[in-house]
Every structure is written in C-alpha cells, then in structure tokens.
C-alpha cells in the first residue's frame with residue numbers, strides 16, 4: 519500500500535493539461551459534433567450552455583427524468599452547486615460526457631434518442647487508410663514464429679491505443695511513437711499460466727478494438743485463455759470508446775475485409791455465438807470513479823479472471839488513481855486493491871504515470887518534451903495484487 523495519497527489532478531489550474539481538455543479540446547469536439555449532425559437550435563444551445571457551465575460555472579444536476587438520475591445524484595452529491603474548476607479531472611470529464619449525452623437528447627423520447635453522437639467519427643476511423651493498412655498487415659501474422667506472434671499482438675494492442683479520437687482533437691497531439699517507457703510483451707505474457715478466463719476492459723473502438731480482437735483471438739488460439747470476457751461501455755463515452763454496437767460494427771467490417779482480418783472477425787463472431795467470448799457493459803465503466811471503488815458485483819466478476827487486461831489511458835487513470843503520483847511510485851502498490859492479476863496496456867495521454875525507474879523518469883523529464891501527454895510513449899505494466907509486481 520502506498521503512503522499518503524498524492525494530490526488529485528483537477529481541472530482548475532489554468533494552462534494545465536486537464537484545464538486545456540476543458541477549455542480547448544471540448545470546444546473543438548462540440549464544433550465537430552455540430553458539423554457531423556444537423557442538430558437543431560435546441561441541441562446546439564444546450565451544447566453551448568454545457569461548454570459555458572463546464573468552463574466557468576457551477577455543477578448542475580441531471581434532469582429528474584434521466585434514467586440514471588439516482589446514481590448520478592449520489593456520485594455528484596458533494597459537487598452539485600460547486601464550481602467545476604474545483605472538480606477532479608476524472609470526475610469532471612466523466613460527468614461532462616454524461617451531460618453531453620443529455621444535451622444531444624440521447625436518453626430523451628424523441629428523434630435523437632439512442633443516436634450515438636460519436637458514431638460518425640468512429641466510423642471514419644474504422645474506414646480510414648491508416649486502419650486499412652494495419653488490418654491488411656495482419657495477413658503476415660500466421661507466417662510469423664510463435665514468439666513473434668506473441669510479441670506482435672501485444673505491441674498492436676498497446677499502440678492501437680494511440681487511435682483515440684478525443685485525443686486527436688488537440689492540435690499536434692499525434693506524437694511520433696517514441697517507445698515504451700516501461701515493460702514489453704514479455705511482461706504481458708509473464709502473467710499467463712494455465713488456461714483461464716481472461717477479461718479485457720476495452721477502450722477505443724475502430725483500430726484499437728480491432729487490435730484487441732486480434733489479441734483475444736490469439737489468447738484463445740494459444741490456450742492462454744479458455745474464455746474471454748470483453749468489457750465495453752454501456753453508452754457512448756470519451757468520443758471513441760467502444761460500445762456493443764461498435765463491437766458488432768467492427769466485426770462486420772473485419773469479416774467483410776477477408777484475409778486474416780476477416781478470419782479473426784469470423785472466429786470472434788463464432789466465439790460470441792458459442793459463448794467462448796462474452797461482452798459485458800457494466801454501468802460502472804461509465805462511472806466517474808476509480809476502480810478502487812468498484813461495486814461488489816463487478817469486483818466479484820473480475821475476481822474470477824485469471825488475468826484482467828486494462829486498455830488505454832482512462833482505464834489506467836481509474837486503475838492507479840488520477841493523481842500526481844511521483845513517477846517512481848511502484849505500480850503494484852497502487853493497484854493493490856484490484857481483485858485479479860492485472861496488466862495495463864496504455865499510450866500515455868495524461869499526466870499520471872507510475873512504475874518508472876528513477877533514471878528513465880529523469881531522462882524523459884530532461885528532454886523537455888511533453889512525454890506524459892503527447893501520445894508518443896506507451897507502457898506495459900503488470901502486477902499480481904497482494905504479491906510482487908511483475909514489471910521489470
């Protein structure tokens with residue numbers, strides 16, 4: 519267990535990364551939404567109000583008729599009526615996305631009910647040249663040695679996390695892939711022993727989800743998993759996060775491509791039909807809370823996993839705590855609450871990071887680059903809670 523908790527990252531510090539997400543990225547995202555859909559003046563007005571509220575106002579409640587009014591009333595109890603600028607980054611960003619769904623009428627009776635506001639962006643990403651190239655390259659996979667396949671599928675799942683649409687909305691966010699700051703595919707595989715149920719907590723749709731499905735296929739094919747549970751978001755979230763509708767869309771796309779991508783798509787489709795793969799969408803995956811606070815039913819479910827794979831930046835923030843940890847804080851210490859062996863595959867896109875050695879952290883800081891937030895670095899970190907960290 520770590521000593522005194524590090525300070526929470528908040529959105530109220532002008533010029534900080536979290537502040538810029540609210541003051542620069544969100545306005546750009548809303549502009550993009552209004553270009554992607556012919557929203558009427560009512561929706562456009564509500565989106566503009568949301569921007570005003572979240573950048574300079576106080577936290578307003580969800581409408582009384584919201585289906586999740588009760589749960590959010592509890593999650594927001596301490597914050598309602600207080601300034602947004604006092605809120606933690608994790609809480610504020612999550613509530614922002616929930617309020618955005620309210621603004622576009624996602625839950626209300628009416629024409630926009632159930633329409634995913636981010637679907638056009640996810641669709642464009644899935645059909646982009648970049649994704650097409652990555653999926654075509656899969657044809658080489660069956661010809662690789664077993665060791666190279668092990669390495670390739672993990673690297674693809676890590677770097678697939680670069681494809682994050684919320685992230686791309688900041689100018690110049692797409693950093694070059696500089697490298698892993700800690701861990702590698704061996705760290706990943708060191709957690710796997712006898713076949714067991716593997717849980718993968720997904721992040722983004724499109725290219726990242728396709729890479730995750732390749733990893734799942736490989737886990738089943740090599741007997742590292744006897745069953746896989748894929749956790750997705752119950753509703754649209756953080757722009758590109760995968761929902762069940764996205765899983766089906768990506769699978770149809772893969773099957774339509776043929777080649778190895780098509781074969782992976784077909785095997786995954788069959789796995790879903792025969793129960794070797796299951797998809798879940800627990801409401802907690804859209805909660806503004808750290809995994810430390812997960813409810814009992816989800817905790818029990820993840821406790822049954824032989825390994826849980828946590829994808830992406832947001833899952834990492836929720837796993838280790840979205841705090842200004844010293845970068846050398848041991849990973850195993852901050853995930854001691856987690857109910858199963860856990861491995862994080864993440865491209866760094868926000869300020870939090872743990873588990874680095876002193877020399878690496880110092881060398882990265884010395885570059886003067888925004889290595890924590892530019893998306894140019896990634897990590898693989900594994901731990902068996904209650905035991906020693908597996909990371910090197």
Ligand SMILES: O=P(O)(O)OC[C@H]1O[C@](O)(CO)[C@@H](O)[C@@H]1O
Nearest residue numbers: 682684685830831832833867868
């Ligand atoms: O899709 P990912 O990898 O979870 O990244 C989402 C990240 O993007 C941001 O919205 C902005 O960088 C972060 O706040 C968040 O952690």
